[in-house]
Amino acid sequence: MATSAAIPTNAHAASSEQTGLWSWLTTVDHKRIGILYLYTALFYFLVGGLEAVLIRTQLAKPNLSVVSADFYNQLFTMHGTTMVFLVVMPLSAAFFNYLIPLQIGARDVAFPRLNAFSYWVYALGGLFITLPIFWGLAPDGGWFGYAPLSGPTYGGGFNMDFWVLGLQILGISSLAAAFNFITTIINMRAPGMTLMRMPMFTWMSFVVQFLVILAFPVITAALFFLQFDRFFGTHFFEVAAGGDPLLWQHLFWVFGHPEVYILILPAFGLVSEVLPTHSRKPLFGYNVMAYSGIMIGFLGFGVWAHHMFSVGMGPVADSIFSVATMLIGIPTGVKIFNWIATMYGGSLRFPVAMKFAIGLIAMFTIGGISGVMHSSPPSDLQQTDTYFIVAHFHYVLFGGAIMGIFAGIYHYFPKITGRFMSEKLGEWHFWLNFIGLNLTFFPMHYSGMLGMPRRIYTYDAGQGWDLFNLMSTSGTYLLLVSGLIFAYNFFSSRKNGAPAGNDPWGAPTLEWSIPSPPPEYNFAQIPEVTSRYPMWDLKAPDRTAGIAHSHADAGVIAEAHAVPVHEETERRTAKELGIPIPFPTIKPLLVALGIVVLFSGLIVLHAGNFPLAMATMLGGGAFMVGSLYAWLTSPLE
Amino acid sequence: MATATAAGAHEAHEHTHYTTTGLNHRKIAMWAFIGSECMLFGSLITTYLVYKGRSVVGPFPHQPWTDPVSGKVFPAILDIPVTSASTFVLLMSSLFMVLALAAVENKGKPGYEGLLGSSKFWLASTAAAGVIFLVFQAYEFTSFVHLGLTIKTNLFGSSFYTLTGFHGAHVAVGVLWLMTMLFIDIKRGLTPKDAINVDIMALYWHFVDVVWIAIFTLVYLIQ
Amino acid sequence: MSTDRAHADHAHEHPTWKQYKWVALWLFVITVLEVWAYYIPAFVASKAFVPSLLIMSAAKFVIVVMFYMHLKYDHHLFRKLFTGPLIIAGCTLVAFLFLFAKV
Incomplete structure (x- = not known):
């Protein structure tokens, strides 16, 4: 391709001390840390994906024994653990790192070294929990680690040790990052960037950081109890001593349900950037979008026991958690309608990023509707612990979070690398992914309704499950193929993609005003923001005529040495510009x-x-x- | 998690950089950390309360217990006079802490001369009070073990030692932090410019105190 | 947020020495009352015992947070960062006590 023309590099990137292995081990630049998160999480995506392929191969037909039952337990436990803690959260973290400072007009995060620390704890903790599978010692008690199965009496091997300790380690990473981003968003916004002018991705990230700092301490405490039971002989979850396994379930889901929103809200934020850009129209109902994000976060702390209707909490508790769960459908539905209204009447373009964003709306809605079905305890009692639930949460997590993250990757790849990803390969990736995901997960609604339980190693023929399982397994292979196409596209486009300028999509927010890839200092001059869509004010003022504009205080602008938003073409190094760099x-x-x-x-x-x-x-x-x-x-x- | 906060120290560069709110980065992070700690101690206290009265064997916190097998009588475990004294020490440490902060903020101003205006004196007093609290806790734990209650004995032992042990660990981190600050004060002298660092440390210290206020009532006094 | 900026010369006034000592005295007095109440068997047996101890403990909590942690005088942002999580933690605790039939 003739498109392999050189990208004008920033002068700083030329020196070898900025590119070697040592520079990656010691970097404190939020953009490079974001890239580290992205690569590491994509690697674990492959690992978790291969685990899924093995699971589905085992279940392709009745009574197979492709893997041993013991190893199967390790596979489904690690598939869940990997996808939640080592893939979706870190992929979101990659975007938090890369985008938040750029979107709010800052030169870095509040605590750059703490940021590097978060990444390294994640990277090393990921190895800690992943490597044991090669010795057959991987965690085998489910990603939720229900006691007493995860306790010393019934899980006495090393397997669950790695899970308990690994999750503690990963929690440190998430918490440190959350304090960092909360401070960054509160305190490093450029002059004029009020809270209600922040890009929606930054808004959703802000909500997520609060979910992290409130939900993770609860799992930390619960894991300590389990850890003490396993290593020091305490009795927290030992029934014979009066301990209550239900306490583990409650504590786990007080963390676990907000965790679900920790996984999905960043993806919601990403599509809220992609949709207005490619509809060439402001986000519909910006304020309501922000408030519904806060509402989802807040209500997310009051619905945890809907994961536990089958334990028998009694009619009062069941009713309260059922109603709260139905309530949370409202702000979520509001978001869906606002995205559709954003596209309505817009001048639409359909690059791959946009296709994935629209895919999220459709797929998440299916998962959301089955979610509302579970919110009713009588209905949930039929569905709980069946493949129907597996179908539900894969529609929201694969169809929702992962599709949103793919939309984000295609959208922001030009900003991160300075080059476009191939649209042609992207089309293949999208359609195979779309078909594969529906082929894998839609039949699970049926196998689940026919009574197939989750987590079983194998099943007998003649229960009406055979066809649906074969469909699910074929879909998984399609997903594997689509994933490999994505990987090829990703790596080859880094070198051969068509060059992208500052603003390849004509997008409205600050990150598109600076060069791609951005220089280490991001903004040579801190921009002064006068509206929600500063780049459209410059390039397409007719789109932003209807929204509020105002200037910040002159004193504040002077203190920050801010200048009006403009297309940044500065190529000098931080040293030449006199910008201090950590x-x-x-x-x-x-x-x-x-x-x-x-x-x-x-x-x-x-x-x-x-x-x-x-x-x-x-x-x-x-x-x-x-x-x-x-x-x-x-x-x- | 204490690591996460400590990592924030010396990290921010707000003196040379513009900030949106005009507030200190680390102080915002510390308040967010304290919010997070509310959930951690909330979970620990909740567990203690949920398990209260569910131990199948003694000894118990507030009532004596006779072992049906050996016939041995175990007294009520909690020792209110001793814990009241250690509670008093921790409360006073909070007073010393605010006086240390005032001394650093007003260094050199009239009214802050001599021993009572010395940040070194108040920092040392705060740290000393923290150490005394920890000594009380060590004494308390050893005497409980002698009375027959270990972390393995029953649910009360498991949840009690875990809750108060976590609090003690927080006090220990605070003492380490205070001693580091005292060391800096002795080495180069803290000035009003350093007040923000003492302020952030003080927030952590007071929060640990506040947690103890809750524990003292919920665990020790309410039967 | 430009209106929220706390200007460099500390918009908030910290309490004085004298106030700090009064606060300490109050904390001491309430603690004495709490322990005293513990040693009156008739009061311990009464229905007022638990609520009154909870109120006294809450009072101490609030006094330390408002005066020693300066929340009364500091930027409103800090108040939000603290009270939000505290309320969620409190509600969760109460919910657990109901779920485990403790109240």
């Missing part, structure tokens, strides 16, 4: 390493080697504290 540092990686070593000590303890366990934990702990002090006493920039 020093690269290895210390966040070292602290993360110390934490993982510290937790690994407990595995050694379980193996019965007390002196080595103490040495590992004390050594890891001392290394962590030492590295932390070294980090805190060295200057940032």
Whole structure:
């Protein structure tokens, strides 16, 4: 292709110290950390996808034994754990990192080194929980780790140790990142960027960070109880001692339900960027979109027990959680209608990003409707723990979160790399993905309604499930093919894609005013924002005539040295411009390493080697504290 | 999670950079962290309360218990006079902490001379109070173990030691932080410019105190 | 948010030494009352015991947060960052007590 023309590089990227392996290990630049998140999460997407392929191969026909029953347990546990904690959350984190500072007109996040720390904890924690599968020691008690199956009595092997400790480690990463982004969004918006002018992706990310800081401490506490049961002989979930397994379920779902919104809201944010851009029309009902996001987040803390209708909580509790769950359908429905209204009357374009965004609306709606079915306890009792539930949450997570993230990848790839992804291969990816996902998950509604339970290793013929399972398995293979097409497109477009300028899509928000890929300082001059759609004010003022415009205080503008929004063409380095840039540092990686070593000590303890366990934990702990002090006493920039 | 917050220290660069609200980055992060900690301690306290009275064997917090097998009598475990004293010490440490902050904020101003205007004195007092609280807790734990209650004995032991142990760990982190601050004060002297760092540390310290206020009532006093 | 900017020279006034000591005195007095109540068997047996202890404890909580943590004087943002999570934590706790038939 003639399109492999050189992208004008920013001068800073030329020097070798900015490109070698060491530069990636020590980077504190939010954009590079975002890229690290993106690559790592895509790698785990492959891992989780292959786990799914093995599961579906085992279930293709009745009474197969492609894998052992034991290994099958590990596969479905790790498929869920991987997709939730190592794929969808980090893919969202990749966008938080890359986009939030760019969308609010900032040069970095509030705590750049803490940001690197979050990534390294995630990367190392991911290995910690993933590698054991090669020794057949992967977690095997489900991604929800229900006690007492995950406790010492019934799960005495090492398997669930890796799950309990791995989730603790990953929680540290999410929490640290959430404090960072909350501070960034509150305190680093450019002059004039009021909360109600923030791009919708930043809004949804803001809500998600609050869900993280409120939901993760609950699972942290629950995991500590389980950890103490497993390693120190406490009785939290031991029935004979009066412990109550229901407490685990409640604590898990107090975390687990907000977690669902942690997974979906970033994707909602991404399509809320894609749809207005390609409809060439402002987002319909911006305020309502922001408020419904907050509403979803808030109500998300009051619906957890709808995962537990079958345990028998009594009519009062069932009714309350049922009504709350139905209520949460309202703000979600509002979003769906607002996206449709955004497209209505717009001047539509259909690049792959737009197709995925529209795909999200359609697929998420199907998953949302089956979700409302479960909110009614009598109906849920028929469906719970069947493949109907599996169909439901794959429509919202694959059809919703993953489709939204794909829309985001196709939309933002030109910003991140300076080149377009191939639209032609993208079409193949989209349609195979779309057909594959419906072929995989739609038949599960039927197998579920016919009574096929979740998580079973195999099944007998003659129960009416055979055809539906074969369809699901074929769909999975289609999804694998579409995923490989995506991977090829992604990697080849990095080098050969057509060059994209600052603003390849004619998009309305700040990140499109700067070069692609952006220079390390993002904005040579901090922009002053006067409306919700600053780039359309410049390029297509007729689209923004109907929305509010106003200037920030002159004092604030002067203090920030802000200039009006303009297309940035600056190519000089930060040094030449006199912009302070944080020093690269290895210390966040070292602290993360110390934490993982510290937790690994407990595995050694379980193996019965007390002196080595103490040495590992004390050594890891001392290394962590030492590295932390070294980090805190060295200057940032 | 304490690591996550501590990692924020010395990180922000608001003195040379524009901020939207004019507030300090780290102070915002600390308040968000404290919000998050509400959920952590909320979960721990909830678990203690849910499991209250559900232990199938003694000893119990507020009533004596006779082991039906051995016939041995175990006294009520909780020792209110001792814990009241340690509660008092922790409350006073909060007073010392605000006085340390005032001393740093007003360093050199009239009324802040001598020992009572010395940030070193108040920081040292706060840290000392924290250490005394921890010594009380160590004494309490060992005496409970001697009375026959370990973390493995029953649900009360499991949930009690976990809840108060987590609080103690937070106090220990706070003491470490206070001592680091004291070390800096001795080495180069804290000035009003450093007040924000002391302010953020103080928020953490007071929050740990506030958690103890809740624990003292819900665990120790209400039977 | 430009109207929310707290200008560099601290819009908030911290309480004075004298106030700090009064606060400490109040905290001390309430704690003494709490422990005292614990040692009156008739009061412990009465229905007023638990509510009155909860109220006293809440009062101490609020006093420390408002005065020692300066929430009364500081930027409104901090109040939101604290009270939001506190309310969610409180509601969750109460919901658990109902679910496990403790109240």
